[in-house]
Amino acid sequence: MNGIYTALICSFDENxxxxxxxxxxxxxxxxxVQKVDGLYVNxxxxxxxxxxxxxKKKVFEIVKDEVKDEVKLIAQVGALDIDEAVExxxxxxxxxxxxLSAVTPFYYRxxxxxxxxYYNTILENVDNKMIIYSIPALxxxxxxxxxxxxxxxxxxxxxxxxxxxxxxxxxxxxxxxxDKLIYSGFDEMLxxxxxxxxxxxxxxxxxxxxxxxxxxxxxxKESRIDEARExxxxxxxxxxxxxxxxxxxxxxxxxxxQGVDAGYCRKPMKRLTEDxxxxxxxxxxxxx
Ligand code: NAY
Numbered sequence: 001m002n003g004i005y006t007a008l009i010c011s012f013d014e015n016x017x018x019x020x021x022x023x024x025x026x027x028x029x030x031x032x033v034q035k036v037d038g039l040y041v042n043x044x045x046x047x048x049x050x051x052x053x054x055x056k057k058k059v060f061e062i063v064k065d066e067v068k069d070e071v072k073l074i075a076q077v078g079a080l081d082i083d084e085a086v087e088x089x090x091x092x093x094x095x096x097x098x099x100l101s102a103v104t105p106f107y108y109r110x111x112x113x114x115x116x117x118y119y120n121t122i123l124e125n126v127d128n129k130m131i132i133y134s135i136p137a138l139x140x141x142x143x144x145x146x147x148x149x150x151x152x153x154x155x156x157x158x159x160x161x162x163x164x165x166x167x168x169x170x171x172x173x174x175x176x177x178x179d180k181l182i183y184s185g186f187d188e189m190l191x192x193x194x195x196x197x198x199x200x201x202x203x204x205x206x207x208x209x210x211x212x213x214x215x216x217x218x219x220x221k222e223s224r225i226d227e228a229r230e231x232x233x234x235x236x237x238x239x240x241x242x243x244x245x246x247x248x249x250x251x252x253x254x255x256x257x258q259g260v261d262a263g264y265c266r267k268p269m270k271r272l273t274e275d276x277x278x279x280x281x282x283x284x285x286x287x288x
Contacts, residue, residue: 001099003037005036005074005201005206006203006204007044007204008045009045009248009262010042010059012264013264016264016266018059019261019263020058022261022263023063024062026207026262027063027067029207034210034214035210038074038098039063039067039073041059041075045251046059048076050267064097075089075099077100077122078103078104078105089102089128093127098129099131100128101132101133102118102119103133106140116150116151130156130157131159131181132148132157132160134163136163149176152177152180157180159182159199160173160182160183162198164185165186167196174198181199182198182199183200184201187204187213188239190213190217190232190235191220191225200217201213204248204251205239205251207251209288212231215231216235234287245283249269252264253276257281257288
């Protein structure tokens with residue numbers, strides 16, 4: 001399960017319906033052009049929290065059907081409705097997803113016992129492995145080393161997608177849990193995380209910049225830090241431009257400029273203005 005995983009974006013049509021043809025093209029682009037090691041499906045980048053359960057299932061089905069066993073697949077099943085999370089976990093497991101992931105429950109300021117119960121409840125009901133999805137900036141849920149240790153006590157919890165800029169905590173988790181999988185979640189910090197010996201990374205920008213992410217990770221693993229820093233620098237030039245222009249919309253426009261039918265984002269995410277679409281085309285020409 002090591003390596004570079006794309007946090008897969010999803011193609012929606014003008015009315016917010018899943019565009020199957022476009023989604024298949026995004027998958028193919030990630031496997032054939034970006035050559036990533038795996039896909040993280042229905043994460044933040046897949047607009048998971050803007051979709052119905054039926055739409056999420058459709059995405060899981062289409063992606064698995066397109067991928068077969070070409071690359072590893074992680075299904076993000078976290079939902080505030082715990083019954084839905086369990087149902088999605090069972091659904092993705094039956095489809096043959098290699099592992100599950102679930103975002104920490106958010107919005108109601110759950111205490112740690114509740115967070116722990118959420119993971120254990122999902123895992124009691126499904127025969128699969130779990131990667132904790134920790135993204136405090138979006139969920140407001142921060143966990144310390146001792147709390148990660150408690151979650152890791154469940155043997156089915158095999159790792160964490162660590163989307164936080166806290167390198168002190170990242171180093172402590174790495175040191176304390178050499179056998180758990182740690183995936184770096186901020187693409188702009190990939191090199192720093194790789195130096196701390198993470199097992200891989202999961203990122204949205206890998207949809208358009210996966211090849212460079214693979215280079216950074218491989219160079220860091222070979223301790224070729226100066227070379228890795230050069231690639232991270234170009235990567236961060238691109239990420240800075242993407243973030244300034246609108247994250248997911250810009251990734252979709254960059255893909256469209258390369259002939260991939262990446263579609264639109266679901267409301268309330270807004271459409272890019274014409275000048276921002278032009279910016280994205282320029283990014284595609286310059287970086288991809
Ligand atoms: C997800 O579930 O799709 C992710 O969390 C992927 C991680 C990304 N975070 C978000 C919120 O999109 O790739 C990062 C991020 O987009 C990138 O580092 C730019 O900041």
